[in-house]
Amino acid sequence: MEEELKCPICKKFYTNPVLLNCGHSICLACAVGLQSPAIQSDFEQQDFDKLSLNSETDSGIICSSRPNSYIGTPNSASLLALQSTVVLQCPVCKRLIWLDASQGAAALTRNRALARIVEKQRKDDMQYCQICGEEATDICEQCEVFYCKTCKQACHPNSGPLSNHNFIAANEGSTVLKLKQDGNCKEHSQVLSTYCMDCKILVCSVCCQRHIDHESVPIGNASKAQKNRLSLRLQQLSEKAKTASEFCQRLKSAENEIETNAYQLQANLVEQFDRLMRSITTKRDKLVEQIAKEREVKLQQLRDRATDCKRQLQKTNGFIQFSIELLKESDSVAFLQTASPMMCRAAEAERFFLKKFDRETVATEFDIAVDLHPVTEVVENIKFTPLQPPKSPKIVRNRCSVQGNSVTVAWLAQADNFVLELDDGSGENFHKVYSGKDRVCTVDGLLYGTVYKARVAAFNSAGGSPYSPCVSFQTEQSSFNFNRQSVHVDDEDLFRI
Template identity: 35%
Template sequence: MEEMEEELKCPVCGSFYREPIILPCSHNLCQACARNILVQTPESESPQSRRASGSGVSDYDYLDLDKMSLYSEADSGYGSYGGFASAPTTPCQKSPNGVRVFPPAMPPPATHLSPALAPVPRNSCITCPQCHRSLILDDRGLRGFPKNRVLEGVIDRYQQSKAAALKCQLCEKAPKEATVMCEQCDVFYCDPCRLRCHPPRGPLAKHRLVPPAQGRVSRRLSPRKVSTCTDHELENHSMYCVQCKMPVCYQCLEEGKHSSHEVKALGAMWKLHKSQLSQALNGLSDRAKEAKEFLVQLRNMVQQIQENSVEFEACLVAQCDALIDALNRRKAQLLARVNKEHEHKLKVVRDQISHCTVKLRQTTGLMEYCLEVIKENDPSGFLQISDALIRRVHLTEDQWGKGTLTPRMTTDFDLSLDNSPLLQSIHQLDFVQVKASSPVPATPILQLEECCTHNNSATLSWKQPPLSTVAAEGYILELDDGSGGQFREVYVGKETMCTVDGLHFNSTYNARVKAFNKTGVSPYSKTLVLQTSEAIVAHEIKPMMRYLWLTLPFPVPSERLPLRRMSPFSSTLNLQPSFPGRSYFDFRSSPHQLSLHSSLQSLNAPGCNFETQSAPYSQLVDIKKLLAVAWFAFDPGSAHSDIIFSNDNLTVTCSSYDDRVVLGKTGFSKGVHYWELTIDRYDNHPDPAFGVARIDVMKDVMLGKDDKAWAMYVDNNRSWFMHNNSHTNRTEGGITKGATIGVLLDLNRKTLTFFINDEQQGPIAFENVEGLFFPAVSLNRNVQVSTEPLGVRANKCPGFFKPGNLPCKPRKTYPQLE
């Protein structure tokens, strides 16, 4: 908390704030310091007299009036304090913290009351010592400024944590250590101020004086004073004026200038501003963390510069010694040149370290101060300073983002010695400013034992040759399009392993990699041939389980027999040879589905019209172990921020009452694809939409509102198809909790069809659809939707697409294709 101490000290006296007040510019001052820097404006220079006279010669020099407009009554909420004006050109002085302040207009009166309570001369002007903006006070004087009770509480906690000695609150200059505290006046006194301002006679004789430590404890245990309205001092703040951004009382709303303004509950705005300040602090905290890491990097650079300097000097000495006497005279000059460069680099880095250290200390102090402010439970006091703190936090965060965290100097010495000239040319020997070109990196080696494919993803790994002496700054991984086409870059970076998602199923890809540095790129590695998995179709059979693949122990002929059942796909019995000795059997639907678990012999029952070879049937094999399907989860990276994910991104809902869009992670550009989504929750009859969309679809409106989505939206009674905000084909039949929505995307026929509970919903929804599509859903907080791991029906799941269609998505960063 030491860095926060700067936030707790008055810019005038340099001590901790005592009875701080908030100026209209959001800066703070001690009440006594504010009186000390008051400047009395001549009657002829008051706003009233200037309006009356219309013109005249002024003996004073004023600031630009356009700066004052920033704090007008319309936008600051402080217009009732008076109008901004410049301070007279009086001799100025520096406060202990270096901020310019103005001398007092008159000596503070010697009275037993606090100096801030004494009358303020008419037409007094106060100038903020930090931003130098001036304000002409009205009849209320300093009482018109709100007290910063939040800051008082923070200072009190800070002093307790530091066990700091309590200071007198009435000393005019450097405050002395307090010796007593008056419980009735709530003021700490040193001995001289107690005798002068609090004599033990008259009404003051009945006051109780206690030691400062005891007074601090009693002050902490006593309830804090509630902030009152500056216009109506007997009224507490009850609401928050949104336009003026300040707490107000009920009289301000009934008869004051806030009567026509929008107001909100004080507690609600208190929580809102605390939340905003906390969010702003999160961003600033990240910047501070980066700054700390950057300082570590800079300190390491000092060591690296020292080491590189020693290495460079040793090399230079060795070269000069080789030239013996002829080079010795030049050697001293060259060493001086290196030392000069060395000192220059160190100076630049140390200056940057010093600059960043100061900025980081200020940032950390602001953060700790803000955290202490957030701990305050006084809504009114917090809201008086929250806007200014939020602006300061954002401003400080922006300052860290403008190239501040970039080293101003490199650690390398970009010099090399040219020792090739003849001896008669020694007097011309000098440094070459740019190092000779270093060689390109060696060709990377693909590590075949770590390269693999899984479904429609491929993982590749590579390394530099063991004896390579040239470092590589990064690598470029290239893949072709799966059809023998041109290679395209899919990853550029420093990593030596990359996983590429979204490739075509049952396709062959060629991969290669090369390294690069400042000099250039290496030759390509050997080309690696990758084979993605074969796509297997999955659909649902009721009432048993998902339709399945079963393994037969002997080859069988390919044959297709029609089965009589309506479904989204033609119900058939498929026998497909897979590889020698094994075949796959595709059972989608038949009257014998209830006996699937007993034996495959049930397929010989009457009506199936199929006979196998004379070998016996195998027993039923565990289907899930033989199932290999492509599936998708929802994509948090491209979804709207209101979308809520769960169940490993297989379930989504929304935090907003408005429709928000979420896409699947897998895109399709060819083949036939079917997936199902289950309605987990359906309240208040909303209109969720299901379909497909481009990657750049609008995420904050219902699916189908723009020309990047093709969808069906449905309620509890009927559905419509929608594309580019055009509604067509109203169809009866809606959804409830537990309903299943099926989407059939046939890119071979370029059609899109929808199903509800295994029944086709209306005609073919859309035709002539082609390109790259992603599964898409739009919903609000009244709906929750899930997809299942076996949720994609694919002939060939797509992946590496044409340029412009976001080909494949590696799990590590890579540049997108143009």
């Protein structure tokens, strides 16, 4: 909340804060220091605000019923015609505020509510009794005099015409004296009693004549309505702040999960690479470094999100505390001067949470993995050069099959090449039907309804193995039936041949 009570220019607690019509506040002295004569480049900017040159009661709101006020966006020629115009740029939103050079920043509305909150929060200078010079304890609102406890009793006895005077604490007295006269219309010195709903400004009974066609309500009703709206908005904002707090906790938990998963991934990676030969150690170290970098990227993203979340949460909490203090404001005039800007700021903060925290957090899982299967196969297949021929292969019956006139044969053996042979159906005269490195082969084009025997031999650089034991396969019966009665004579003679 302390940041809400400091001027964005001098970075100190507000002193005589004035309210810009963009909704932000600055110290009066800072505003005077910021104002400068208007130049051509200022006129060419399209996004600026116009303050009435006639009265402070406009509070920077353009009203078509006010004479001599800017209406709409003035062109360069009309503005250059105003020889006594100064411009002030808001240090927060960079919007331009146009002022009459005769009054300048002094024409800006005093932010009374903000001044009271600042006075309440900071340590004030000690006030002294204006009668005896001792430390003052109270100030009389009617007499506007600081009293110590003794002089207060002497000058304001419990009976008599002065007994009905109101007293407030001395530490709030200086603010009351400065702001007491701000409750009246600067133009007509009348009490500000009405709030114009169309122009969003406070007006006195005389100013009401200029707003006769506008919707106006008593300031008490307007203040109550605005307080209700702001309270509802703050309640919604508090829920968002609660969600943000839980979001920060999830970010913290995610950080621990990332650490755990990263170290587990590194441990598994090291364990896998320890099985490999020394020649791939360099590759292992590079992959470990890559994971470490990925972890740092994720952690940095996580920290950035957490820092952003905490910073916004801190600002939001400060804004909420400030708004709560503002809701305690009993002066309707002072409250209404800041109610609309506060509503806008609350909505902006809520939009921030919707934008920032509806998004998914940083993924705790790593989208990388090490596939050692090809390398493992290479390692497992590393072997010495054989000094003797391989053993006889073994045909695996449960992996063999027959379909129509085709036979599939599968076998197991440790060798470089294999030869599959089938007989001619008589159990003799084997013929080679396959030669290669595969351990499964399908032979097509065999005779239907015939029994074949198969055998396999294995070969390496040292020689060949004995043939495997023969395995018999019978092809399926053909679905084609030959009928001699339907054969033509010429065809039958051909058949006999």
